[in-house]
Amino acid sequence: MPGNESVSMKVLLQHRHRNDEISGVLTYVNYIALGLKEQGIDTKVVSTHEQNCYQWLQMILWADIVHMNSNHLLFACLCKIFNRKIVIKYHYLFYQSIHIQYQPMKFLERIRTDVLYSLPKPKYPLKWQLYAIVIWVRLIIRLCTAWLADRHLACSQFLAESLAFPWDVLTLYNPIPITESPIPKNRETLSQPYTFVFVGRLSHDKGVDLLLQATRILSAHYQEFQVLIIGEGQEAKKLKQMAIDLAIEDHVQFLGRLSQAEVLQALTSALALVVPSRWQDPAPYVVLEASSVQTCSIVSCMGGLPEIAGPANFVVNNEDPVAISEKMEFCLQNPQESLVRGRKAQQFVLHHFSPRQIILQLIQYLQSDIPQVDRN
Numbered sequence: 001m002p003g004n005e006s007v008s009m010k011v012l013l014q015h016r017h018r019n020d021e022i023s024g025v026l027t028y029v030n031y032i033a034l035g036l037k038e039q040g041i042d043t044k045v046v047s048t049h050e051q052n053c054y055q056w057l058q059m060i061l062w063a064d065i066v067h068m069n070s071n072h073l074l075f076a077c078l079c080k081i082f083n084r085k086i087v088i089k090y091h092y093l094f095y096q097s098i099h100i101q102y103q104p105m106k107f108l109e110r111i112r113t114d115v116l117y118s119l120p121k122p123k124y125p126l127k128w129q130l131y132a133i134v135i136w137v138r139l140i141i142r143l144c145t146a147w148l149a150d151r152h153l154a155c156s157q158f159l160a161e162s163l164a165f166p167w168d169v170l171t172l173y174n175p176i177p178i179t180e181s182p183i184p185k186n187r188e189t190l191s192q193p194y195t196f197v198f199v200g201r202l203s204h205d206k207g208v209d210l211l212l213q214a215t216r217i218l219s220a221h222y223q224e225f226q227v228l229i230i231g232e233g234q235e236a237k238k239l240k241q242m243a244i245d246l247a248i249e250d251h252v253q254f255l256g257r258l259s260q261a262e263v264l265q266a267l268t269s270a271l272a273l274v275v276p277s278r279w280q281d282p283a284p285y286v287v288l289e290a291s292s293v294q295t296c297s298i299v300s301c302m303g304g305l306p307e308i309a310g311p312a313n314f315v316v317n318n319e320d321p322v323a324i325s326e327k328m329e330f331c332l333q334n335p336q337e338s339l340v341r342g343r344k345a346q347q348f349v350l351h352h353f354s355p356r357q358i359i360l361q362l363i364q365y366l367q368s369d370i371p372q373v374d375r376n
Helices: 024-038 053-062 073-081 107-117 126-148 157-163 208-219 236-245 260-269 285-292 305-309 321-333 335-352 355-367
Strands: 010-015 042-047 065-068 085-090 151-154 195-199 226-230 252-256 272-275 296-300 314-316
Touching: 010 024, 010 053, 024 042, 024 285, 024 355, 042 053, 053 073, 065 073, 065 355, 073 085, 073 126, 085 126, 085 157, 107 126, 151 157, 195 208, 195 260, 195 285, 208 226, 208 236, 208 321, 226 260, 236 252, 260 285, 272 285, 272 321, 285 296, 285 305, 285 335, 296 305, 296 321, 296 335, 305 314, 314 321, 321 335
Parallel strands: 010 042, 010 065, 065 085, 085 151, 195 226, 195 272, 226 252, 272 296, 296 314
Antiparallel strands: none
């Protein structure tokens, strides 16, 4: 489809977040809304969290096609009542049972596994045994929403495969803007001493404790480096105490929540980003952001991380602080190689994640004939 031709359709983008949240889904929606408008497509955005049912209904009636970005069953039902096509994109893991360990399965086998996974242990308190019912209801809601959708997209090939649906799920990557002719980053632009950056929620799933352990190992060989931990979360206090207990507080700074501009500045001046996730992270935006500013990444081999990181970045085994420390040491010993990897990572992102490319791909999905889904 030529980029300079406007498309006659009205698209409603749905999400379930507050507009002031820091969220990868919200980042995606904002990029898509801007890109669709630049292509001459009438576009509106609705937050099912901030706006009421009357406002939802007004926007649904206005739209030709609804691009959903959450499993909101009531909203999907309203779309179908008024015969609006739904193109849904999945951004998060669909099944609880694959949160840490993933094994490909067929759809019915996956459902069975997920139900069995959520069964409480016999000696659990009654409230936790009853909570299994809540988990099953949520799974049913997600499945019903998926059943109502006309086309299905996922933010990574890993996520598309993990859904195991009996219908097609297409991969539509999240876009990240990059200057077409970027100036190569050099060693003079890096912070001194060299810094490694973590950006994200401070929770067990994110593996920040693994990064602290790796920092302790590395500090036995190197004194001149810093680790910047950006983000907030329930484990913040515990992690700060862990840094003290490991005697690495001189190497680690907890910066809390920063603005997007401040995060990008920290990534730009860093030697590398470290993403030691324990969970099957489908497609974290922070890796794309690091690549967009020519900063290489050290990521765990979980979920969509290797796919999003691309061949130029470092991939380490899960739960392996020694491997993380070895890659950090390699970066310290070879800063020029780290810069080269960062530039290659940027070219990978420019080729696969450019907003224009993804917008045109989305428009094609929105315009194409919606396949008939077997409802039986």
